[in-house]
Amino acid sequence: MPAGGLGRRMTRLSRYLVREVLTTWLAVTVVLVVVLLANRLARFMAEAASGEFPVDAIFALLGLKLVSNLGTLLPASFFLAVMLALGRLYRDSEMTALAGCGVGPARLYRALFALAIPLAVGVAAVSLVLGPTAERLADQTLAQARQDAQFQGVQPGRFLEVGGATVYVAAVDGSGRMQGVFARLPGPEGETVVVAEQASRRLDPEAGDDFLVLEDGHRYDGTPGQGAWRLMRFARHGLRIAEPEPVSLAASRDALPPTALLGGGLSAQAELQWRLSPPVMVLVLALAALPLARSAPRSGRYGRLVGAVLIYLLYFNLLYAAEDWMSDGFTPPVVGVWWVHAVALVLALGVMRWRLGPLRWRERSA
Numbered sequence: 001m002p003a004g005g006l007g008r009r010m011t012r013l014s015r016y017l018v019r020e021v022l023t024t025w026l027a028v029t030v031v032l033v034v035v036l037l038a039n040r041l042a043r044f045m046a047e048a049a050s051g052e053f054p055v056d057a058i059f060a061l062l063g064l065k066l067v068s069n070l071g072t073l074l075p076a077s078f079f080l081a082v083m084l085a086l087g088r089l090y091r092d093s094e095m096t097a098l099a100g101c102g103v104g105p106a107r108l109y110r111a112l113f114a115l116a117i118p119l120a121v122g123v124a125a126v127s128l129v130l131g132p133t134a135e136r137l138a139d140q141t142l143a144q145a146r147q148d149a150q151f152q153g154v155q156p157g158r159f160l161e162v163g164g165a166t167v168y169v170a171a172v173d174g175s176g177r178m179q180g181v182f183a184r185l186p187g188p189e190g191e192t193v194v195v196a197e198q199a200s201r202r203l204d205p206e207a208g209d210d211f212l213v214l215e216d217g218h219r220y221d222g223t224p225g226q227g228a229w230r231l232m233r234f235a236r237h238g239l240r241i242a243e244p245e246p247v248s249l250a251a252s253r254d255a256l257p258p259t260a261l262l263g264g265g266l267s268a269q270a271e272l273q274w275r276l277s278p279p280v281m282v283l284v285l286a287l288a289a290l291p292l293a294r295s296a297p298r299s300g301r302y303g304r305l306v307g308a309v310l311i312y313l314l315y316f317n318l319l320y321a322a323e324d325w326m327s328d329g330f331t332p333p334v335v336g337v338w339w340v341h342a343v344a345l346v347l348a349l350g351v352m353r354w355r356l357g358p359l360r361w362r363e364r365s366a
Contacts, residue, residue, distance in 0.1 A: 017111040025081035053145035067134035071127035071278045079285040083308040086293035116286035120279040127275045136255040190223040212239045270326040273336045288348035
């Protein structure tokens with residue numbers, strides 16, 4: 001066959017293989033994203049139901065947590081997609097037909113890495129920059145939401161700490177008005193205890209002060225253990241709620257930017273190596289996927305998928321353990337998590353040599 005015809009055939013073949021893997025990868029990614037979001041949603045709903053933060057903060061947190069987890073999700077979805085797509089080609093005897101046309105593993109690898117290399121670059125950007133930024137924004141959003149949840153999280157029949165005050169509410173109506181309210185506030189000269197028929201929250205827009213406006217009740221001022229208490233009956237009374245202690249926004253290690261990790265100690269260096277691992281995983285797993293996906297025609301569809309999941313989990317957990325060992329000083333930074341990638345690469349090359357044989361980088365004509 002003329003060289004031009006062979007080149008055009010190879011181009012069509014590359015596009016076909018990339019399209020098969022890409023379509024499967026998008027489908028697998030959607031499934032994993034749905035699983036991740038469902039898990040996070042259940043957790044956030046439980047926390048919102050207990051009054052830790054308002055319900056309207058859930059979807060913002062879901063989006064940010066999704067971005068922060070993409071660095072570990074995308075390598076997994078890509079590996080599973082390659083296993084599924086290539087496994088289908090083997091089962092349908094398409095790989096046998098391609099081999100008969102002179103298409104060997106080397107050509108398949110070139111098509112596969114045409115997708116894996118750009119993906120690894122994108123995963124590196126997510127893991128190093130976008131993920132930590134999203135994690136930092138999620139921490140800030142959660143901290144602010146927990147401060148805003150003071151009265152939004154009021155549940156009838158439970159005591160609640162609100163800005164230094166202890167508040168008990170017997171019931172809350174549909175408009176948010178509280179019924180049967182008890183409030184206790186410590187002060188510099190004693191304590192204030194207020195019992196009211198109903199109450200509502202008011203915010204002074206000018207001063208920014210937060211008030212609990214109580215109606216039809218009594219106020220008691222005094223010191224516990226002493227008999228001198230002052231009683232006051234009121235029809236309407238505003239009780240200023242102290243600002244809560246600001247939630248610490250000290251960034252967790254996984255929310256720090258890469259520049260903050262470069263000059264850090266072992267823990268920071270371990271985190272940096274951890275963030276560099278996902279793009280490396282994409283390339284190593286792409287190398288291993290082709291021989292691992294090889295199967296007999298008409299074999300089971302999901303048999304090798306279970307093995308792929310186990311391989312990824314083993315790889316991921318070894319990296320996690322290696323990061324901990326480096327953080328704790330058991331392994332030096334020069335070893336760090338790199339030994340896991342080295343072992344994985346050697347095993348991938350071994351499986352490739354065993355199942356595919358020596359690679360011929362020049363295809364023979366049909």
